[in-house]
Amino acid sequence: MPLTRREAALAVPALLAACATPASATLPPIVFVHGNGDTAALWISTLWRWESNGWPRDRLHAVHLPNPTARDDDTIAQAGRSSAAENAQALADEVERVLARTGAAKVVLVGNSRGGYAIRHYVERLGGAAKVERAVLCGVPNHGVWANPGFRPNNEFNGAGPYLKALNTPKGPGGDEVTPGVAWATLRSDNNDKYAQPDGVWIGARGTPTNVGFDGPALKGAPDIVLPARDHREVAFHPQAFAKTFEFVTGRLPGTTAITPESRVVLDGQVDGFTGASPTNRPLAGATVEVYAVDPGTGARRGAALHTKTVGADGRWGPFTTTPEARHEFVISAPGFATTHVYRGAFPRSSAIVHFRPERLAEADKAAQAVVVFTRPRGYFGVPRDRIVLDGQAPAPGIPPGVPGVAASRLRLADGAGRSVVGEFESGPIRERIAGRAWPAAENRVTLLELTE
Numbered sequence: 511m512p513l514t515r516r517e518a519a520l521a522v523p524a525l526l527a528a529c530a531t532p533a534s535a536t537l538p539p540i541v542f543v544h545g546n547g548d549t550a551a552l553w554i555s556t557l558w559r560w561e562s563n564g565w566p567r568d569r570l571h572a573v574h575l576p577n578p579t580a581r582d583d584d585t586i587a588q589a590g591r592s593s594a595a596e597n598a599q600a601l602a603d604e605v606e607r608v609l610a611r612t613g614a615a616k617v618v619l620v621g622n623s624r625g626g627y628a629i630r631h632y633v634e635r636l637g638g639a640a641k642v643e644r645a646v647l648c649g650v651p652n653h654g655v656w657a658n659p660g661f662r663p664n665n666e667f668n669g670a671g672p673y674l675k676a677l678n679t680p681k682g683p684g685g686d687e688v689t690p691g692v693a694w695a696t697l698r699s700d701n702n703d704k705y706a707q708p709d710g711v712w713i714g715a716r717g718t719p720t721n722v723g724f725d726g727p728a729l730k731g732a733p734d735i736v737l738p739a740r741d742h743r744e745v746a747f748h749p750q751a752f753a754k755t756f757e758f759v760t761g762r763l764p765g766t767t768a769i770t771p772e773s774r775v776v777l778d779g780q781v782d783g784f785t786g787a788s789p790t791n792r793p794l795a796g797a798t799v800e801v802y803a804v805d806p807g808t809g810a811r812r813g814a815a816l817h818t819k820t821v822g823a824d825g826r827w828g829p830f831t832t833t834p835e836a837r838h839e840f841v842i843s844a845p846g847f848a849t850t851h852v853y854r855g856a857f858p859r860s861s862a863i864v865h866f867r868p869e870r871l872a873e874a875d876k877a878a879q880a881v882v883v884f885t886r887p888r889g890y891f892g893v894p895r896d897r898i899v900l901d902g903q904a905p906a907p908g909i910p911p912g913v914p915g916v917a918a919s920r921l922r923l924a925d926g927a928g929r930s931v932v933g934e935f936e937s938g939p940i941r942e943r944i945a946g947r948a949w950p951a952a953e954n955r956v957t958l959l960e961l962t963e
Contacts, residue, residue: 537565538643539612540759542572543601545623545649545743549791550574551779551865552622552747552887555769555962558859559752562770569612572863573604573625574780574791580624583664584673590785594666594673597624598631605632605641616643618759622746623705626650627666630677634689644693646755648746652687652696652729653678655705656713657721667705669722678729686731694732695758697751700724703742704890704915712915733758739895741914747888748963749940771834771858778828779864781821781842789867793825797844797868801830806837808930809853809946827866834858839946842868848956853946855962869956878922880948882957884933889963890914897936900959906933923948933959 540560542553550572557570577592584593592600605617619642621629626647632638633645654669666673678687688694698706706726710718728734735754737745745751749767756764783794801817804810816838817830832838840852847868857864875881884900891898892914893905900906906919921931927950935942940963949955 537569538616538618538759539569539571539608539614540565540618540620541601541605541608542570543619543621543625543628544573544575544578545621545625545746547579547789548622548625548887549578549782549865549867550863552743554861554863555888556747556752557861557863558769559749559764559767560756561859562766562768563756563764567860569614571604571608573601574863574865575600575625575628576791577785577788578624578791579788580666582662584666584671585664588788590788590790594627594631598628598636601625601628602632602636602638605638609641616641618643619645620648620746620755621646621650622648622743623650624666626652627673627677630689633692634677639689639691642692644695644759646695646697646758647727647729647732648697648751648755649699649703649705649742650696650727651705651722653726654722655720656710656715661715669726680730682731684731687729688731693758694729695735695755696727696729696732697735697737697745697754698725698727699740699742699745700736700738702739702892702913703727703745704913705742707913712913741890741892743887743917744889769858772860773834774860775832775834775857776828776860777830777832777857777864778826778862779866780825781827781844782825782865782867783844783847784867791865793821793823794844794868795821795823795825797821797825797827797842797847799827799866800841802839802841804837804839804853805945806856807945809839810930811839811947828862828864832857840866842866844868846870848954849949850956850958851946851949852958852960853944854960855942855944869958871951871954871956875920875922875951875956878951879925880923880927880931880955880957881951882921882923882931882933882946882948882959883918884921884944884959884961885918886935886961887917888961889937890917891919891935892937895937897934899932899934901931901933927951931957931959933961935961 553572655667657669781797850868944959
């Protein structure tokens with residue numbers, strides 16, 4: 511007879527104790543690097559899967575790069591954004607801290623999208639080749655999102671620009687594109703990656719060739735691992751991507767791709783803001799976070815706040831202790847932002863990277879009674895691949911058919927402020943349902959329904 515969820519939770523300490531033999535101290539630390547404009551929080555479920563297969567939590571580190579968005583022109587400073595060199599140096603500094611903390615000689619690096627550029631740059635130009643054992647590049651546009659010397663020539667994502675041309679210069683006796691001395695692998699989609707498309711629709715140039723093919727993320731000298739039908743983010747964060755990465759790092763398949771719950775869950779994270787219009791991963795000191803228990807079916811609160819904190823200079827809003835079955839509403843408020851009510855699925859395991867960035871209401875939002883955003887940070891919504899329902903609308907508003915490339919649906923309610931709103935998502939075996947309350951836009955509030963997978 512299969513274990514109940516509670517029995518599985520109680521079995522976790524014994525399982526991890528069995529895995530945590532003295533040999534576990536020799537396992538290499540793994541450093542995960544997010545992409546353009548993203549945060550370390552995208553790696554939450556990936557870290558849980560590594561932990562569920564016995565990898566020690568203190569040897570798993572997700573980098574929270576301070577200015578995660580690339581400059582429009584890599585040679586010109588831009589407020590709140592980073593150059594390719596700055597982004598790589600931030601990664602190099604993090605690796606040094608991880609090596610010092612763990613006492614390890616080398617790390618494994620796993621990166622999504624722009625995070626792969628930082629990895630390649632660090633290994634080739636900042637001494638990383640001596641400190642990296644393996645590197646997995648997931649959905650990294652290694653040959654550019656476009657390759658046209660006449661279009662934004664100094665942009666980091668231009669495959670015909672100086673930055674990527676230099677990274678892809680043949681190396682070693684075989685003329686490989688990867689730096690020798692490190693074991694490399696690339697994970698990519700077959701044809702479902704919005705940033706590896708022959709047509710320029712996703713860069714605002716429909717009908718114009720990008721000069722980049724579906725195999726743009728592949729690199730000579732690295733195994734080319736294809737995950738059919740997966741999108742740009744899923745090739746890093748989907749359970750299938752975890753399984754392939756685990757196999758490349760360890761030489762064996764994982765025991766499970768499921769997330770094994772813990773009996774006691776401790777959550778923490780950072781509240782971040784913006785520099786101008788650019789999202790940053792820098793602490794938003796003075797923001798306040800409240801946490802409420804909610805009914806999983808409706809999102810209605812079950813009593814007073816369980817946790818309240820005004821964050822300091824470090825931006826940390828926790829710790830907050832809960833159980834693996836509980837559902838919560840996280841309320842983030844800060845001057846200059848909309849009060850953001852975040853509803854998520856249960857947290858089966860502890861995490862210190864539950865990061866938040868409050869929303870802002872656009873002018874078009876202010877005429878609505880309520881604004882509800884249904885978001886999938888670790889993947890895109892695909893039609894007809896996925897079932898996406900928001901407040902009974904299927905597919906949810908603003909999700910175009912074809913290659914998945916939109917990660918959020920924004921619903922402006924003309925009525926119904928104060929009522930329950932539900933978002934549902936199905937994609938193969940992944941099924942999630944998030945219920946929240948539609949808060950009044952007139953009070954400068956917005957509701958965020960955030961998927962885990």
